[in-house]
Amino acid sequence: MLVTHDHSGEPALSPSLEQRAVGAYVGLAVGDALGATTEFLTPREIREKHGIHDRILGGGWLRLKAGQVTDDTEMSLALGESILAHGGVEDAAVAEAFSQWMRTKPIDIGNTVRRGIVHYRSTGETAVAMNEFDAGNGACMRSLPIALFYCDALHEERVQASRAQSHITHNNPLADAGTETLVEMVVSALKGLEKSLLETMALSLVSRFPLYRFDKRRMENPSGYIVETLRAVFQAFFSNDSYQDILIDLVNRGGDADTTGAIAGMLAGAYYGEERIPHHWRKSLDIKTMLACRDQALGLLAQGRQIDSTQY
Ligand code: MN
């Protein structure tokens, strides 16, 4: 049996794949709900308002209820549902799922996402044209279902699925590379690999795209630009030792805090497992969202593995 040591020095059983999968999904939603309160604030405004922001309070510029999530979690659930209904990523089905989601009048929607969905509605095309100036984080934030469903698939299949879902709204090489790296890191975390190996993967992204270099200079106020988002996420993930510390670090940097929270939340949730997400955060999460995330995490994992075992 695998025994690891957590930061308190207590030996802890290594979480199962299922616990890590649920941890990733619940971790994403918790990060979204926690970060939404400080989205678009500066670190200084956060300090003045909250001291250290570490509770799920709602509010923020979207005036959320405590425990309410935003587009990051909602689009992930829409993508995941489409994958479950079609046995994988079918670009037309995913585009339709995003379009249906937009009809629900979501509390928030990014400009690039809206433009992509409108493009699909007016042309029927499931990919936008390559745009070298539009490297937003909107495809990355919703990519967890890819990691879960294609967990045991070949790397190439995962890349293909990641690109297909991304290009419905975002088509940019820098954003693709960042998203694909994040997906690979989440898959490795689900499988229980060490942080040093995850760091190697992040550094390999940096060697191919030096803009992603996450050095000592703290990335505060990270914008929705994928490079700033992932630099902040990598800094926080590799310099803190628990789900809680990683998330508190990030959401107090402000900027696109719900999305840095969501992305770090899925990665840290996969790495540490559901049990290590603070109980009071899990309890604060909207209960319907919590259940949808748990169900989908287990469903995607199970269905993805079934398909893989019949293929090989
Ligand atoms: Mn959001």
Ligand code: MN
């Ligand atoms: Mn955001």
